Every structure is written in structure tokens, then in C-alpha cells.
Amino acid sequence: MASTQVQYNIGGMSCSFCAETITKAYGRTDGVDDVDVSLAHEELRVKYDDDEISEAEVKDVVRDLGYTIRDPDKEKRFEEQQEELDEGKRRLWISGIAAIISLVLMAVMVARNGWNIFAETDARWMWYGSLALALVTMFGPGRYIKNKTWQSLKRGIFNQHVLLEAGAFAGLAGGFLGWFVFTGRGFPVVHFFVVSTFITTYHILSEYTSLIVRTRASRAVNDLMVLQPDTARHVTDDGEIEEIEIDELNVGDRIRVKPGENIPIDGEVIEGESAVDESVATGESAPIDKLPGDEVIGGSVNETGTLLIEVTATGEDAFLNQVARQIEEARAMKPDIVQLADRILKYFVPGVLSIAVGAFLFWVIVPTIFPGTILGTGPQFETAAFAALAALVLGYPCALGMATPLALIRGGGEAAKRGILMRSGDAFQVFQEVDHIVLDKTGTITEGEPAVDTVVGVGDNAEVDVVRIAASAEAFSEHPLADAVLDYADEHDVNFPDPEAFDSVTGKGVRATIDGDDVLVGKPGWLTDESVDLSVAQEDIGNLQGRGLTTVGVVVEGTLIGLVGIGDEIKPDAKETLDRMKAEGITPVMITGDNDRTAQAVADEVGIERVMAEVLPDDKREEVKQIQDEGHRVAMVGDGINDAPALTQADIGIAIGAGTDTAIESADIVLMGDRLGGVMNGYEIGETSYTKTRQNLLAAFSFNGIGVTVATTGLVHPVFAMIAMVASVSAVLANSFAGQLLSGEGIKTDFSVETVETEEAEKTEQEVEPEEAGAVEATDEKPARETMLFAVDLHCEACEERVRETLSTREGVRTVEPDATQQRVNIAFNPHVTNAAELRQVIGNLGYSVTDPASTIPE
Numbered sequence: 001m002a003s004t005q006v007q008y009n010i011g012g013m014s015c016s017f018c019a020e021t022i023t024k025a026y027g028r029t030d031g032v033d034d035v036d037v038s039l040a041h042e043e044l045r046v047k048y049d050d051d052e053i054s055e056a057e058v059k060d061v062v063r064d065l066g067y068t069i070r071d072p073d074k075e076k077r078f079e080e081q082q083e084e085l086d087e088g089k090r091r092l093w094i095s096g097i098a099a100i101i102s103l104v105l106m107a108v109m110v111a112r113n114g115w116n117i118f119a120e121t122d123a124r125w126m127w128y129g130s131l132a133l134a135l136v137t138m139f140g141p142g143r144y145i146k147n148k149t150w151q152s153l154k155r156g157i158f159n160q161h162v163l164l165e166a167g168a169f170a171g172l173a174g175g176f177l178g179w180f181v182f183t184g185r186g187f188p189v190v191h192f193f194v195v196s197t198f199i200t201t202y203h204i205l206s207e208y209t210s211l212i213v214r215t216r217a218s219r220a221v222n223d224l225m226v227l228q229p230d231t232a233r234h235v236t237d238d239g240e241i242e243e244i245e246i247d248e249l250n251v252g253d254r255i256r257v258k259p260g261e262n263i264p265i266d267g268e269v270i271e272g273e274s275a276v277d278e279s280v281a282t283g284e285s286a287p288i289d290k291l292p293g294d295e296v297i298g299g300s301v302n303e304t305g306t307l308l309i310e311v312t313a314t315g316e317d318a319f320l321n322q323v324a325r326q327i328e329e330a331r332a333m334k335p336d337i338v339q340l341a342d343r344i345l346k347y348f349v350p351g352v353l354s355i356a357v358g359a360f361l362f363w364v365i366v367p368t369i370f371p372g373t374i375l376g377t378g379p380q381f382e383t384a385a386f387a388a389l390a391a392l393v394l395g396y397p398c399a400l401g402m403a404t405p406l407a408l409i410r411g412g413g414e415a416a417k418r419g420i421l422m423r424s425g426d427a428f429q430v431f432q433e434v435d436h437i438v439l440d441k442t443g444t445i446t447e448g449e450p451a452v453d454t455v456v457g458v459g460d461n462a463e464v465d466v467v468r469i470a471a472s473a474e475a476f477s478e479h480p481l482a483d484a485v486l487d488y489a490d491e492h493d494v495n496f497p498d499p500e501a502f503d504s505v506t507g508k509g510v511r512a513t514i515d516g517d518d519v520l521v522g523k524p525g526w527l528t529d530e531s532v533d534l535s536v537a538q539e540d541i542g543n544l545q546g547r548g549l550t551t552v553g554v555v556v557e558g559t560l561i562g563l564v565g566i567g568d569e570i571k572p573d574a575k576e577t578l579d580r581m582k583a584e585g586i587t588p589v590m591i592t593g594d595n596d597r598t599a600q601a602v603a604d605e606v607g608i609e610r611v612m613a614e615v616l617p618d619d620k621r622e623e624v625k626q627i628q629d630e631g632h633r634v635a636m637v638g639d640g641i642n643d644a645p646a647l648t649q650a651d652i653g654i655a656i657g658a659g660t661d662t663a664i665e666s667a668d669i670v671l672m673g674d675r676l677g678g679v680m681n682g683y684e685i686g687e688t689s690y691t692k693t694r695q696n697l698l699a700a701f702s703f704n705g706i707g708v709t710v711a712t713t714g715l716v717h718p719v720f721a722m723i724a725m726v727a728s729v730s731a732v733l734a735n736s737f738a739g740q741l742l743s744g745e746g747i748k749t750d751f752s753v754e755t756v757e758t759e760e761a762e763k764t765e766q767e768v769e770p771e772e773a774g775a776v777e778a779t780d781e782k783p784a785r786e787t788m789l790f791a792v793d794l795h796c797e798a799c800e801e802r803v804r805e806t807l808s809t810r811e812g813v814r815t816v817e818p819d820a821t822q823q824r825v826n827i828a829f830n831p832h833v834t835n836a837a838e839l840r841q842v843i844g845n846l847g848y849s850v851t852d853p854a855s856t857i858p859e
Contacts, residue, residue, distance in 0.1 A: 003033060005047045006055060011068035011084055013042060018067070024157050025061055029053070042070075066148035088208040091141035095201040098137045102194045105129055109190055117719055120178070120186055127179060130193035134175070134200075138168055142200040158349045163396050164203045166353060170392035171196030174385070174718065182382050191718040195393045202729070203396075232264040233257070235308065253311045257302045259478070260817045263309065265298040266318050271308035273506045275479050277301040287450075287480045289507035299641045304478040344697065352395030352708055359712040360388035383714040390716045394707035394724060411689025420682045421670040428693065430651050431669075431686035433633045437581055437679065438624055438646070440638035441592035441602055444656060444676065446568040448639070450480050452488035453549055454565035456540050464494060466562030470554045472496040473512040473521040477504055481550065483814055484566050490830055509552070520555040527553045532560055548598030567598075573677040575606050580680040582607075591615055591623060593642060620646040637679055654679055692735060699731035787828045788836045793849045794820035806846060810834060 013019060019037040022044065026035040031052030036045045046058055059069055070080045109126055113119035121127075139146075149161040174192030181187075234244045235254040246264050249255070254270070257263050263276070275287035278300040287303050290296060296309060298318055363375070363384030371377035415422050422428065442448050455463040471489035474482035475498055489496060501513035509522015520527060524534055524541055532555050534541065540563055544551045549565035581588050591612040592599050599613035612623055624646045627634050636643070636650035644666040647653030655667035656674050671678035703724040710716050794800060800818040803825055807816040812834035817826040827839055843850045 003047060004050045004055070005045065006058060007043060007045045008059070008062070009070040010037075010042050010044045010062060011070050011080060012066060013037075018159075021152055021157050021159050022062055022065060022067065025065055025151075025155050028155055029061055032058070065151045066144055085211060088204075088211050091144075091204050092201075092208050094141045095137045095197075095204045098133045099197055099201040102130060102133045102197045105133075106190065106194055120188055121190060127175075127189050127193075130190045130197075131175060134168075134172060134193040134196040137197045137200045138172075141204055142168070145200070145203065158353070160203075160349070163349045163352060164199060166356075167199050167393045167396035168196045170356075170389045171199070171718070174389040174393070177385055177389075182385075185382065187382065187386070188718050192389070192393070195718050199393065199396050249311050249314055251311055251314055255309050255311065257307045257309060259302060259304055259306065260815045261302055263296050263298055263300050263302055263307075265311055266313040267296055267298075267309035267311045269294050269296060269307050270310050272305050274305035274307050275303040275481075277303055277480070291506060303480050344701065348701070348705075352391065355708055355712060356388045356391040356395065359391050359714075360384045362712070363387055363714060380714075387712050387714040387716075390711035390714075390718060390720075391708050393718055394704055394711050394716065394720065396704070411685050411692070414689075415682060415685045418678070418681050418685075419671065419675070420678050420685070422668075422682070422685075427652060427668045427682075428686045428689040430633065431635065431683055432690050434586065434635045434652060434683070436587045436589060436627050436632045437635045437637060438589045438591050438627070438650065439608075439676075440620075440636075440643050440646075441590055441594055441599060442568060443639040443674070444637050445574050445590065445602060445606060446570050447674070448568065450484040450550070450566050451569040452484050452564055453547075453567045453569065454544060454563075455488075456537070456544070456563040456565070458537050458540075458560050458562050461561040463562065464492075466554050466564065467492065467494045468496045469514060469519060469556060469561065470521050470552070470564055472499055472514045473502075473510050473519045473554075475499060476502045477510055479504070481552070481566055482510075485552075485564060487830060514556075517557050521552060524551060524553055527555060527560070530555075532558060534560060536560065537563060546597065546601075548595070548601040568602075570602060570605060571674070571676050573675055577676045577680055578606050578608065580677075584680070584683065586683075589627070591620055591646070616642075621649045624649045635679075637676075639674075654682070695735050696732045699735060700728050703728040703731075787826065788839065790825045790827070790840060790843065790850050792818070792823060792825045792843055794818055794823050794825070796820055799848070802846060803843060803848070807839065807842060810839075810842060813839070 010022070013022075022037050023035055026032045026046060031050075032046060032048045034047040037043070038045075044062060048058055062069065068080070068084075105126060109121045109123075110117050110119075112121065112123075145161055145164060149165040152159055152162055171192045171194075174187075175189045175196075178187035178189040178192065231243050232246050232249060233256045234242050234249065235256055236242060241256060249265055255264065255267070259274070269290050269292050271292060273292075274290050276290045276296055277287045278297055290307065295312070296307070298313075361384075363380040365379075367373070367375040367380050368378055376383070411422060411428055439445055455466055457463045457466050467485070467489050470485050471494060474485045475496065488494075497514065499512035499514050499519075500516070501511075503511045505511065505522065505526070508526035509520060512519045512521070520530060520532065528534060532553070534553065537553075537560055541551055541553075544563060544565040547565070547567070549567040552564045552566060553560055554562045554564065578588050587610065588608050589610045589612065590599065590603050590608045593615055594613060596611075596613040599611050603609070603611045615623060620643065624634055624636055628649075628651070633652075634650045635652040635654055636646045637654040637656070638644075638647055639656035643655075647655060647666040652669065653667040654669045654671065656671055669682050671682070707716065707720060707724050792803070794803065797820065800820050803818045804816045807813050807825075807827060812830040814828040814830065815826075819825070825843065829835075829839065840850050
């Protein structure tokens with residue numbers, strides 16, 4: 001037995017019933033061992049025995065059901081989504097025009113009958129016209145529904161398509177019975193034909209509405225992500241550099257990685273020195289100094305120097321591929337979520353079909369067995385047919401298909417205004433059931449970047465003098481910890497001179513000459529090696545290290561004058577957000593790959609009791625699963641590659657929008673920017689939206705549910721089916737949007753969101769007092785580092801180098817990441833020193849066209 005696993009991106013799914021239909025179809029296919037369908041991510045994973053079934057046959061199963069397999073290339077997938085939207089719009093236009101003409105035809109008939117809406121006409125041209133419109137709608141734009149229905153019926157699957165076609169064909173049958181069988185008895189003809197047109201049109205409308213919601217949510221995610229294939233700079237044996245895809249690299253190949261770039265694959269440094277941010281794998285916020293002979297992990301960020309790396313692992317052995325495999329496994333193990341509408345439909349579909357059959361049999365059998373009653377004598381075929389057909393046409397709740405999408409549009413639009421992207425209806429349904437929220441530490445609870453936390457003056461030395469000397473010594477350093485010191489000096493308006501001499505000691509600290517004095521700034525262990533007496537500050541060093549801070553000593557002429565504690569700063573709104581969680585009865589849990597001492601220090605500060613430290617990426621997923629196994633609904637909040645498997649495993653995955661592509665793609669909800677408060681904002685929106693969903697479903701089912709029951713009497717005219725359609729859809733629309741319209745708000749129909757600060761975040765910033773550090777006080781509310789993305793018409797690698805070199809020399813610029821392939825430049829800078837307008841002008845002076853990237857989603 002040869003087991004093979006494949007994964008496809010699926011087009012055409014509109015609800016979780018679609019996902020269930022696909023799952024059932026594969027479950028009834030010989031040779032298929034396991035199947036997993038993700039509606040939120042529109043993905044299908046199939047494990048099969050290739051001795052029994054080929055991959056072509058595996059693909060045919062989902063295609064036969066009427067769904068499409070999209071191109072794996074993200075850009076082409078985007079084009080295919082647009083084609084699906086265009087096709088959906090075309091179908092809606094055709095069916096909509098047919099429905100309008102049918103309505104006009106009905107109006108003419110009613111007017112000719114003295115405004116009696118129940119009276120039938122004997123004008124054959126109206127019969128032919130209404131029949132033609134029904135056939136055009138059902139077998140034109142509605143033909144794809146019949147394909148899905150047939151494939152479902154072949155496999156014994158009863159879903160919303162089966163119910164729709166039962167109603168549509170019942171309308172046709174009713175019209176033909178009135179035309180050819182019960183002629184002259186007032187049996188409806190035009191009414192039944194028009195019903196077929198209407199329910200088909202409403203179904204097409206509901207699927208198009210759902211398609212818009214899903215496509216726009218998907219596009220909003222894609223707007224955050226890089227759509228190009230991952231590549232690496234391969235160094236050939238001749239020393240030439242060529243750009244190749246990562247998949248083409250082999251063990252032993254050499255690649256060059258420049259400052260600010262991601263390390264594309266696992267390897268060993270053979271040339272160069274740099275500080276590398278490995279938080280994607282370890283959770284440690286502090287960068288690790290790398291020298292020749294040190295190992296590096298794919299996905300980590302090269303911070304300072306250029307590295308020549310020899311590839312040590314590819315394929316399934318590489319770290320990033322291991323994460324991808326863990327994501328797939330997590331998705332397969334994730335608890336199934338069936339939306340409320342589909343849970344109801346699971347029983348509603350066979351219920352309606354059974355009632356229709358039962359009504360027909362009742363009117364045929366009961367009057368025969370009990371003649372002479374008010375039911376008549378003998379089989380009542382006309383009444384039986386009328387009752388059964390009326391039950392079927394009333395049985396399809398047209399508003400049902402729009403109940404969840406409209407609630408999602410309402411809630412998604414509200415969320416987008418507050419900087420939150422809701423990717424699916426599952427997010428609304430499940431979020432309000434969550435009782436545990438697991439939060440990654442680095443980049444989620446904390447800022448994810450080193451920042452000065454505490455400054456300690458030793459002896460009579462003032463904190464401001466310690467900062468001035470430390471900043472001066474670090475002025476020429478490219479190390480991230482040096483950036484933290486310089487940012488702190490900028491924030492607190494501490495002026496400092498440039499050093500007269502400077503030397504960096506990799507992994508230890510720096511030497512400098514300042515105002516003629518010899519200065520050392522570095523780790524306590526190195527200072528001890530340099531014969532510096534630290535005994536006077538041992539208690540302070542222990543306190544800082546006990547709080548999980550990286551401790552740096554500042555030495556002038558052999559004497560320790562102060563200490564600088566550098567850590568990963570807690571986000572301003574973290575404590576408030578966690579308090580909001582507890583107030584809602586939600587238990588917060590912190591999980592991190594960082595050491596226990598640092599993790600516990602952060603947890604104590606924000607008030608988290610349950611802490612999981614030193615947890616590896618695959619173990620994070622297991623920890624989330626363990627909480628689920630305890631019977632809890634779990635949300636996971638993270639931002640890094642190492643969080644992706646856990647985000648996928650959780651009932652609801654929430655990604656920080658400033659995080660990695662892998663985390664964003666694995667999540668159900670994306671918080672634009674990096675504020676943690678969006679988690680609880682999303683929770684509250686989810687609660688409100690799910691309430692609206694339930695109300696919408698009640699409205700959708702009430703009209704039709706009552707109608708089906710009454711229809712069994714044989715007294716319900718098909719015109720009531722159209723009235724029920726209009727009433728239920730109107731009720732759903734009013735419930736979803738009336739409040740917004742009455743209050744003068746516009747209806748936001750897409751999920752395009754910009755990286756915004758929510759009102760709550762701004763309020764939090766105003767309320768949070770700056771942390772004191774002795775005599776050094778904050779004098780500016782601006783952050784020490786901002787990031788701006790510009791669209792620039794770069795053409796080649798030489799353009800990249802030119803822009804990088806020019807901007808890197810500008811005061812206040814921290815990092816520059818140009819990308820000629822995407823024609824954009826990402827710049828991190830100190831807003832106290834420079835600004836976006838000045839940077840835009842510098843790039844323009846080089847002869848390039850500069851614009852801010854568009855953030856709206858194409859229609």
C-alpha cells in the first residue's frame with residue numbers, strides 16, 4: 001500500500017455544507033484514506049492509496065461536485081477568484097432580469113384579473129412567457145446548481161442544492177400539471193413557473209453574496225502577503241550570484257543573505273558576522289550573534305551584517321517545511337465547525353422532502369380509506385399534487401443563503417472599521433464560545449523588539465549620564481541592542497557626541513573613546529574578563545536579570561558607572577486587554593519559546609497565571625490541543641512562523657497583522673497593526689454578529705417553516721411562496737442593516753482595512769503613563785520606531801543596492817529593505833529624527849517614482 005497526500009485550493013465553496021458535501025463524497029470513494037476540508041482557507045487535503053486510485057481521479061471527485069481546483073500560484077489564484085466573481089455577477093444579471101420580467105408578467109396578469117393575486121389567466125402567451133423565463137433561469141445561469149445537485153444525489157448527499165432544485169422542479173411540475181392535466185380548474189400555471197424563476201434567482205443571489213464575502217476576505221489577507229515565490233541568492237562555484245527558488249537549493253550550496261533580509265533556509269555561517277533574530281523558532285526576542293561555524297534557522301531575520309551561509313537542510317528536514325507539515329497536521333486535527341445554518345439544514349432538507357411526500361400520500365390514501373369526510377371521497381390527486389408541490393416550493397428558504405453572509409458583511413464591515421479582518425463566518429460563531437485564549441509572548445503581548453526598560457546609575461552617577469555615555473559608545477554600532485539604547489536617548493532628548501574611536505567586539509559589546517576617556521559597554525561577563533569590578537552593582541545586576549532583562553554595563557576608564565536593562569517592552573494595551581478577557585470569563589494563557597524567568601516576569605506584570613515557557617513550535621500546537629482535549633474552546637493569538645501550527649490547531653486563530661505571512665495565512669482573524677486590544681474588540685463584534693446570524697436564521701426559517709406545514713392542507717397558493725421569499729429576505733436585510741441605516745452610517749460591503757490604530761488603542765496610549773527611569777523622563781509621545789512601506793519603481797538588484805546605500809546613511813533610518821520584484825521599499829526609521837515625507841523625497845531625488853501602496857481591494 002502506497003499512501004500519498006495531496007493538497008488543493010478549492011473554488012466555489014460558499015458554506016460549511018459545501019465542505020461537508022466534499023468530505024462525504026471522498027468518504028464514499030474507494031482508495032481514499034482521509035480527507036480534510038477547510039472552508040476558511042478554501043483548502044482540501046486528501047490522503048489516498050495510489051494503488052487503488054490515481055491523483056487524476058482524486059481531482060475528478062471534487063470537480064464532479066461542481067467545484068474548481070485553483071492554481072497553486074497565488075497571483076493566478078487571485079485571477080481565478082476574479083473570474084469566479086465575474087461569472088457569478090453574469091449569472092445574477094441574467095437571472096435577475098428574468099425575475100424582473102416574470103414579476104412584470106405577474107403584475108399584468110393580476111391587473112387583468114381585477115387585482116386578484118390568486119386568479120390564473122387563460123392567456124397562453126403568458127404561459128409560454130413564464131415557462132420560457134423559468135427554463136432560461138434554471139438551465140442557463142442555474143445550470144451549475146443542477147450539476148452540483150446531480151453529483152450530490154449520486155452519492156446520497158442531501159444538501160441545500162437538492163432542496164433548491166426540488167422546489168424549482170416542483171414549480172415546473174406544478175405549471176405543467178395546470179397546463180396539461182388540471183386544465184380549466186384554476187390550477188396555477190404562471191404562478192408555479194414564476195416561483196421556479198424566483199427561487200433559482202434568490203439562490204444565485206445568495207451564493208454570489210457569499211462569494212463576495214469570501215473573496216474579499218481572502219483578498220484582504222492576500223494584500224498583507226508577498227505573492228512572489230521565495231528565492232535565495234545562490235553563490236556559484238565561480239563566485240557568481242544567481243537568484244533561484246528555494247526549492248532548487250541542495251545541501252552544500254552556498255547562499256548570501258544581506259542585512260534586513262530573511263534567511264531562506266537552514267544552514268551554517270561560513271563567512272561574516274551578524275546579529276540574527278531567531279524568534280520565529282525560539283521565541284527569544286533578543287537577537288543572537290552569529291559567527292562562522294554557527295547554525296542559522298530558515299525564516300529568521302539577518303539584522304546587521306552580510307552572511308555567507310552553507311545549506312545544511314532542505315526538503316522535509318528544513319525548519320520551515322517542518323512548520324508547514326505541522327500546519328497541515330493541525331488543520332487535519334482541528335475540531336470540525338459546522339455553521340448553525342448548516343446544522344439546521346441537515347435536518348430541514350430531509351424534513352421538507354418527507355413532508356412533501358407525506359402530504360401527497362395523505363391526500364391520496366386517507367380520503368380513500370375514510371370517504372365522505374371533509375377531505376373528500378376517493379384519492380384527491382389534484383389536492384395531493386397541489387399540497388406536495390406547494391410544500392416543496394415553500395420549503396426552500398431563500399433568505400437562508402444570505403442570513404450568514406449578511407451578518408458577516410455587517411460584522412466584517414464593523415470589524416474592518418476597527419482594524420480587524422474576519423476571514424469567515426466560523427470566526428463569528430466560534431469566537432463567542434471561546435473560554436481560553438492562548439497568547440504568544442514575543443510580538444503579541446510584547447512589542448517584539450528590544451527596548452530599554454531600566455537605567456541604573458551606580459554610585460553618584462545620574463541615569464542621564466549613563467544613557468549619554470552608552471548612546472555615544474553605541475552610535476556607530478549596527479546591533480539591535482544598540483538601536484534600543486539610541487532610541488531611548490532620542491525619546492528622552494539626551495544629547496550625545498559621536499565617539500572619537502569605536503570597535504565592536506562581536507557577541508560581547510563595544511569599545512569606544514569618548515571625550516578622551518576609554519569606554520566599554522557590554523555584557524557583565526565580558527566586563528569581568530576586562531578586569532572591571534562589578535561587585536558594587538551585583539545586587540542591581542541580579543535584579544535586572546531576575547526580571548528577564550538583558551543587562552549591559554557602562555564602564556568609563558575602568559569604573560562601572562551604570563547599568564542598562566534591555567527587554568521586550570510590554571504593549572501599552574496588554575494589561576487592559578487581559579483584564580477585559582477575565583471580565584468576560586475567559587482564561588488567558590501565555591505560551592512562549594523564551595526562558596521561564598523572562599516569561600514569568602512578563603506574566604506577573606500583565607496578570608497571567610498560567611504560563612508555558614520554553615515551548616517549541618510543534619509543542620505549542622500540542623499545548624493548544626491539550627486545552628481543547630480538556631473540553632475548552634480555544635483561541636490562539638500569535639504573529640510568527642513558530643505560532644502558525646498552533647494558530648491552525650486552535651478553534652480560532654488570531655494573527656497580528658504586523659506578523660509573518662505564514663501566521664496570517666493560518667489565522668481566522670487578522671488584527672491590523674500590532675495592538676492587542678483588537679482581540680477583545682473582535683470578540684465583542686463576534687458576539688453581536690452571531691446574535692444577528694441567529695436572528696436572521698429565525699427570520700429565514702420562520703416564514704418557510706410555517707409555510708411548509710400549512711401547505712400540506714392543500715390550501716396554500718404558490719403566490720405565498722413568493723410573498724414568503726420577499727418577506728424573509730426583507731426581514732433579514734432589515735435586521736442586518738436597519739440600525740446602521742437609521743443612524744446614518746454607511747454599509748461597508750468589503751473587508752479592506754488599513755493598518756490603523758483603533759479608538760481604544762489611542763485611548764490606551766493617552767491613559768498609559770510613561771514608565772519612569774530615575775531622572776530620565778519621557779518628553780515625546782511618538783514611538784521610537786516607525787515602519788513605512790513605499791511603492792517604488794525599482795528595476796533590478798543594482799537599484800535595490802543604490803536605494804539601500806543612500807537611505808542607510810541618512811540619520812534616523814534604522815533598516816532599509818528594497819524589493820525590485822515587488823517594486824517596494826520597507827523602511828524602519830526614528831520619527832524623532834526623520835519622517836515619511838523626507839524619506840519619500842530622498843528616494844525621488846534618486847530618480848525613482850514613489851507612491852504609497854494602495855490598500856483597497858479591487859472590486
